[in-house]
Amino acid sequence: METTIDIQAESFVRDLAAAIVAPRAGECLACYLDRVVRDAPCDGSLRLSRMYRDALAPRAVALESRLESGGGFCDCEVLMNVYWSKAEEVKPCRGARRGSTKPCDLWFRRRRGDGW
Ligand SMILES: [Zn+2]
Ligand SMILES: [Zn+2]
Structure with missing residues (x-):
């Protein structure tokens, strides 16, 4: 019988x-x-956000x-519209x-209607 861990490990290797x-x-x-959008260019969906959610915050x-x-x-x-960094780095x-x-305190959530 395969455990969830086995399946995850396998898909990582694949x-x-x-x-x-x-x-x-x-x-x-x-x-x-x-960090990741630089290496895995955006494909026009929330693919990476979903991956983060599924891995770390499934609820x-x-x-x-x-x-x-x-x-x-x-x-x-x-990164352009929702969370803005407070610093360059x-x-x-x-x-x-x-x-x-929730992002760490290097970021703030832009309020709707701010700017422009
Ligand atoms: Zn995009
Ligand atoms: Zn952070």
């Missing part, structure tokens, strides 16, 4: 690209996207609708609570 985009424990959503089922309501309809738009991540999709 798809090495998955290892590059794997969220790191303790890394917040915004820092994760900032955050409303994540996509929250991001979309802030203008983030794909991974790069999340957003490394290292200050850390996220496990199970939470």
Whole structure:
């Protein structure tokens, strides 16, 4: 009988690209996207945000609708429209609570209607 761990390990071996985009424990959503979008160009969906959610915050089922309501309809738009960094350099991540999709305090959530 295969355990979930076996299946995960297998798919990692099969798809090495998955290892590059794997969220790191303790890394917040915004820092994760900032790091990974450089290596795994946005494909026009919230693919990476979903991957982060599934790996670290599986109970955050409303994540996509929250991001979309802030203008983030794909991974790069999340960084353009939803979460803005407070500094040029957003490394290292200050850390996220496990199970939470809240970014660390290097980021703030842009309010609708701000700017422009
Ligand atoms: Zn995009
Ligand atoms: Zn962070």
